[in-house]
Structure formats: structure tokens, C-alpha cells
Amino acid sequence: MARMDAVSKRTVGKIEKLAESVIRAVKGGGNPFVEIPVRSLANVRFNEKKRVVELGNQRQKRYFFNVSMAKKFMQTFLVSDACKELIESGKTTSIRDLYYITKHSIGDTKQNTFEEQDESDPIIEDIEVALDALREELHLFASRKGTMVGPITIRDSGDTIDLRRMGSGGWGVPSIVEENVIQFGRHEAKYVLLVEKDAVWSRFNEDKFWKRQNAIIIHGGGQPPRGVRRMVQRLHRELKLPVYVLVDNDPWGFYIYSVVKQGSINLAFESMRMAVPDARFIGLSSFDKVTYKLPSNVAIKMDDGDVARARQMLAYPWFQAKQWQAEIQEMVKSGVKYELEALSRRGISFITEEYLPTKLKEKDWIA
Amino acid sequence: MAAKASRVAKADRRSRQLELVPVARPVAEPPAPTPVPAPGPAEDAAAGATESRRPKRRATAEEMATRQREISISEFFTKNRHLLGFDNPSKALLTTIKEAVDNSLDACEEAGILPEITIGVRDLGFEASGELTKGEGRFVVSVEDNGPGIVKAQAPKIFGKLLYGSKFHRLKQSRGQQGIGISAAAMYGQLTTGQPIRVVSRTGKGKPTHSFDIQIDTRKNSPVVTRDETLDDWHQDHGTRVDLEIVANWQSGQKFVNRYVEHTSLANPHCTVHYLRPKQARLSFPRATSELPKEALEIRPHPHGVELGALMTMAGDSKSHDVKGFLQTSFSRVSAQVAGEILKHAGLRERMRPREIAGDRDLAEKLHRGIQGTKIMAPPVNCLSPIGDALMRQGLVSFLSVIETEGPDGEDGQLDLDQAAKTKGKKGKAKPAPAPEPAEVEAEEGVEKIKGHDYFIATVTRPPRVYRGNPFQVEVGLAHGGSWPADRPVELFRFANRVPLLFQRGACGIHEAVVKTDWRNYLLSQPKGSLPVGPMALLVHIASVWVPFTSESKEAVAPYPEIIREIQLAAQECGRKLAAHIRKRQHADYQAQRRSIFELYIHEVAQAIGKIVGRSPDPIRREFMRVAEKVTEADLASQDAKLEEAAEKTARRPRRSEEDE
Ligand SMILES: Nc1ncnc2c1ncn2[C@@H]1O[C@H](COP(=O)(O)OP(=O)(O)OP(=O)(O)O)[C@@H](O)[C@H]1O
């Protein structure tokens, strides 16, 4: 834990420095501010060479003496203070917990420091980027919702866990999966399969797909949380395992794939730690409905939001590859989308016994 | 018609004055009379057609003559009571009270006594059954004053004869003018209940107190005294009390009375009014000043206001030997030199007899043109007695004190004390939560704190002006803020010679002038063609030796351009003061709001930062507060610049319209 102590010290130092800069500013009669890199599409760019989404260098100043910024400024320091306390006491907590820790009424008014968790979550991300500190370095984690199973043994906080013996539930992937917490042991895995949904993952687990195929199967309950993404990246980098991503055939599914592959707009600053530029899109492709003879009555009509989202994605720099343009255009043109479960129409285990093995065999994926 | 009947009865001096009526009261005609179209061929043709049909003769002149006889004014009144405000039982209630109160105030003012008036309304039905009368019923209205009293010999005629009074034959600012008021009320009572008016009066300490019951012989228009007593004792040293039993509708009429009482005390801050109502606590409006209004002086008519017919009658009544003397003695502002000029312009001999003018229309017309063509000094204006800025302010303050206690809000956006009583019954629940007071805002000039609410009060008294030879003067006062509703049209209080005008708002020149003023310049909203909207009461008073009412019932002022213009100028001046205040308030609110936001957050920030760096939060907070002052000021400067700009725009337009003054 010595290294962790050094990291903690550094993080606490950063928080203190931020506070000192504010004190200096007011002493000098100035309007104190916190400088925060802008976390929006406008300040995100695609690094072609590294093939990841990166944060640009636009920064915004959050002033205290500005009626519209004063509250956020205050919130920034409430969260900073709480994090410092967490780090110093060696405890880690959820971002929901943090919301409750920092929420209280202001003076004798009915106003609260935070009205909802929706207010405190972005402040945490602001601090991460402002301090250039990772969430776990702030001793915070988001709710865990990823599950993993496969031919691998790991060590989690000193406990040895055999992921071949996880029954029907699988192993819950923690939010913090850094090397100091999780270490990899013996394994026979040939690749990693990341599926979008809990229900589909259960099918793969029940069918012992991992055993047959020597695959690590993992899901992130929709858009995978940081812990899952970091875990996938470590499996890819450290164990040199290829990563396949299996998602719904809709704009949201494609977006999940892109997040796994090159990072999200929101967390662009963490792309380097989480992106897997080599991740392969294995399905559900817009053309699978023909190849795998999906009846049209399992299709779902796209709504206006879906179409708009798909059109937006056509312009993303990381979807410029011909294959991707074809995928998205086909979806827009047909006006329908498919869930992974649609494959069950061809048999309950069609997805594990026919679909995926065929796709892998025929290398029918997009890289 | 009223004038004619009176003229017959009065001495010559009076009849001379009588002919002033068209001069001083050009009210009935609109400022721009529509020309009567000449009979066209169509009408001639119609006349011809009638001729050819030869209808059967019905009555002969002789037969008609048997039916032609004198109509007594009292008889006329019984059939035309609406002309004097007795249209229906609810309006009659107010009119009865108003006639008595106006008389009391006039009498006190003339005698130089600070008035203390008690108005009482008794519900006879309620007294008999214990239940308030619903709709029409019998009521006794009483009004008691501490005025000079009435001498015994005069009382019967004053109360029992229509068109008998002291104010008609003079040009002087007073509430009463016609000599009809109180006797008309007495007649209304007699007609509806059969009961005579009961009068108690005493002219001074040590003098006897007389009490009468007086009936009117409506055919002869003469009083019949049915009771004549001397009281042993009366609580007033001097004064008059009248009791009138009338058919009235308290249920629907009381709101008018309430408003009349409130507004009378508003426009007469030197007067104390007590108001006793059935089944309700006594309400008192104490006087706001013990200074009597400046005495209004009587003046002679101004030549520029005289009309041809009146000129002829005046000439006929003149005792002067020649027309030059007639002009000098009958009119104000006519010196020997001016009279000479008039006659020169008219091409008339100075030695001509006034009687010649009276008898010759052509000569009279020459003289009339001569008058119009001569520059004559404006009439003396010392005859007017405005309320004045200071007293208008005091009146507004004490008025608002009562309103604040009773609570505002009535139906249709007008004040109503009874609504207030209901609100009070609900323990003030209906009152909106008071706006948070900005901390430590310096007291602003013009702002009065009344029962915990801040009101901005501005008043403007215009210099006297003249319409048709009649001096008049306009005053405007406004009260803004407090607990008035902000989303309703402003309250407009109209007054003429200190008498509130409660009916016919839409027909009134005062309303017209206020609506025509662009209040958006003064930061109020104003729907097109309507009163402005905002938490404001606007008082407009016009004082004149003869107020040009649109009708006999004295309810609306005729829209003379001169009068409209004066009202607008006064309103604009008040408006500019208001705009300055609203801006100052917005500024203060903004500052307070900002400061309080920052103050709240500063505490939190200092606490958090103090903990992070491991130091006491207090010095950090102090540093923040110091910067807060500075930053707020700097930021406000730009805000101010914006407001200034808006103000400039505001001031530009009205200023232009004043230039051509
Ligand atoms: N309370 C009173 N005290 C003293 N004098 C009074 C009182 N009431 C009436 N008078 C006298 O009686 C006269 C007649 O009053 P009345 O109300 O009939 O007519 P007015 O006031 O002259 O004119 P208007 O018809 O416009 O009211 C008054 O002119 C006044 O001289």
C-alpha cells in the first residue's frame, strides 16, 4: 500500500493547492476561480494515431462572484473537502454516498448545497479533470453493475477467486480494478467477449459458452462502468486477449461499442486508461437480419430520437470507416433496429451455438 | 330649467348672477360641438308628404291651453329623480349621505372650523328583527357636523325648498353649487317613506338648540314644519345634524358609501370622519392635519368665458350707466383701459347704455367679438384652494393607514372596506406573504412605511389654468407599492372640489387623461387604451370655481382639452418621480439579492476551504466579504448604466410634450 500512500499524498496536495489559490485570489481582491477543462463534444477530439477520444485544451473558469457560477463554485469545494477527508481516513465510498455527505441546507434557508445527485455527479467529474486525478484516487466509485465469468483465476484484495466456479451469478466487477487491488492469475482464455446486457450474458453463462470457447464473458449493464472498461483494457493489454463487443443493433449499441473502443466524450480524459482501440464489433450488425434470417416482426421501429442519434454518429470521426458508414446508413435506411434477444427467434441458444461461433469463424466483425 | 325657476324667485342681483350659468357651466355641450345639419331636400319632401296627407286635427290651441300650467320644481323632481343621483335605492343611499356631508364640509370651511363629521346608517329592519335587511328596505341616514349651525328662520327653506341656497350666486370653489342637494334628499325620503327630514342645529354656545321636522309641499315647493322644538341640551356647542329616513339598499349600496367615506377623508385631510354602520364596528378616519384649507375667494366671471346670451342678460341686469362701466364692474380683469380696448375692437361707443346691448342681438354680438379679440389677463387664481402637495401626501398616508389595517382588495379591483373585513375575518390568510425587506436599505425620500409596508408617494400640484374663463387647478398624487396587488389596473381616485367622483368613470375626462398618458415610460405596464397596471393608487383632483360636469348628477368631468392636458402634465411629472423610485428599488433589490446569494455561499466556501487548508474559516470569510462589496459594486455599475439608458428614453418623450407649454 506504500504506492497508494504516495498517490493519496499527491491527490491531497492537489486539493490543497486549489484551495490555496482561491485564498490567494481573494486576498489580492480578485474574483477567485477554478479552472476546469471543458467536457463537451466541442472540446473532444479523436486522436487518429492513438485511436482514442481525447480532451482538447479548452478550459473554462468557474468564478465565485458570478451569480450563475457561485453555487457550483461552492459545490466544487464541498466535494473537494469531502474527498480530502475520505483519502485521509483511507475510506472509499460511492458517489451516491458522497452526495449525502455533502448535502445540507445553507444557513437558515430552505436551499440545499445539492438538491439532487445529478448536481453532485458532474461536480465530481469536474474535480477529476481539474485536478487531473482519477476517480479512485479521490476514493470514489460509481455503482457497480458489471459481471464476469471465464477460465481465469484472479486475486481481489488478497482473496483468490476462481472465475470458473461462479455459478449462475458470476463475479461482480468492482469499480476499482487497479493492479494494487486486482491481480491476474492462471488462465486459459483466448479472448474476451463483452456483451451489452445482463440477460444475454446469463444465456452465455448458462450455456457454458466460456468453457466451450475459452472466453472471458463480461457485461456492463448497458454502457459499461469504468471498472468494467478498465478491466477489459487490462485483460487486453496484460493478457494480450482480443476483445469482441456484442451489442444491440441500434444507435445506443453502436455508441457503447465506440465508448469501449476509444473512450466517451464525458470521460475523454480517462480514455488512455480505458479505451481498447483494437476492440472488435461482432454484432448485432445491420446486415445480420439477412444473413441470419431474422423475421421482420422481431424488428423495432426506430423513433425520431434514434434516427437523429444515428445521423449524428455518421459524423463522428471514429465512425468514418467505410464499414461503419455502411452499418449506420443501412440502419437509418431500413428504419428498424434489433435487440440481441431477437436472435432467440431462431432458438433459445441460437446466439451461443450458431450465431457467435459462425461470426467468429468467418471473421465477420468490424475492427 | 333649474335656473329659470330660481330666477323668478330671486332679487335682481341674484338674477344677474343667474345668467352666469351658461358662462360658468358650459358643461352640457361637448368641447367640439357637432354641427347640426341643415334640413336637406329629403326632409322637405317628407314635410310635403305630411302636408298632402292632411292628418285629422286632434286638439285645438284652446283645448291645449286649458292643460298648460306651471310645473313646480318639486313635482318635476319627483318624476326625474335620476337627474340628481336618486336613480335607485342603492345609489340613493350614497347620494343622501353625500349631499349632507358635502354641506357640512362646505359650512365648516366657510366658517373656518376644523370639521368633525359623524356619518351614521341605521338599518330599521335589522333593529326590528335582528337580521340585516336584504335588498331594499328602510334606513335612517344621519350626518352630524360641528359647523356654524343654521339660524332658526333659515332652516325650513334650506331643507324644505328646492333651489334655495347660498352658493349658487357666486363664482367660488365649493362642493355645493345648486341649492338643491339636501332638500332633494329630504324630498326623496319623504317620497319613499313619508317621513320628514329631522334637523337639529345650534349656532353657538349659550344659543338655543333647535330641532325640526320639515316636510316639503311638493306642489308649491315650500316647506311645512311639522315639529319645532327647542332642546334643553345638546352635546355640540355648534353644529347641525340631519336625520333622513329613506328607502335604500344597504346590501348593494354600502360599497359606494364606503368608498365615498374613504375618499372624502383622503381629499379632506383636515377633516375627521366617523362612520357608524349596522352591525359593524365604528370606523374613524382621524384628520391628518389641523390646518384648514386656504380660503377660496369669490371671483367675478372672466370675459373670455362669457357666451352671447349670458352677455346680454348680464348687460340687462347691470346697474352701470354705460357699457364701459358694465364691463369693468361685471367681469374680472377688466380695467378702464381694457374696457376701452374691447369697445374699440367691437366698434362700440363707450357711452352706450348696457340696456341697449341687452336688447339688440347685433350689438351684443359685436361686443362679444370685441371681447374675444382683446388680450385680457387670465382670471385671478387666488380663488382656488387646492389640497396642496404636503396635505395630499398626508392624506394619502392616513388613508393608506386605514386601508392597511382594513386590508385592500375589493371586487373588480376597487377598494372595498367590507371585502377587507372578510379578509380580516380569515386572520389575514388571504394576504400575500410580505416581500422580504432588503437589508439595511437607506430610507428613500418619498417612501413612507405604513403598517409595515413601504409606499412611495409622489404628488404634483400644477399652477392654476383657465378653461373658458374659469380658473381651475389640477393636482395628482400617487402611492406605489405596499400591499396593493401588482397585477391589477391601478386604482384611480377622481375628485372635483374635494368631492370623490364614484360613477361614470369611462365618461370622465380625468380617466381619459390618465389612459392617454403613456405609463410604460414610467416602468408600469399598460394595455392599450387602458389604465396602467401596477401596485398603485392614483389620485387626481381638479379644483375650480365651476367644475364642468358632464351632467347634473356631478359624476364625471367634461373632457376639456385644457383640463386633459393639465392632468396629463401632472401625471407625467408624478410618473417621472415614480420611475426614479422604481429604478432605485430595482437597484436595491438586485444588490440585496446578489449580496445575500454571495453571503450564503461565502459561509460554505470559507468553511470548506478552511478545512482543506487546516485554518480558521473566519479570516477567509472576511476576505471574501471584502471582495463581495467591491465586485457587487462594479457589477452594479453596468446594471445601472442599462437602467440609466432606460430612464433617458423615459424622460425624452414627456419632456418634448412639455416644451410646447
Ligand atoms: N350642515 C350645514 N351647516 C350650515 N349650513 C348648511 C348646512 N347644510 C346646508 N346649509 C346651507 O343650506 C344651503 C342649501 O344646501 P343645499 O345642499 O340644498 O345646496 P347647496 O349645497 O348650496 O348646493 P348643491 O345643490 O350643489 O348641494 C347651503 O347653500 C348652505 O348655505
Ligand SMILES: [Mg+2]
Ligand atoms: Mg349641498
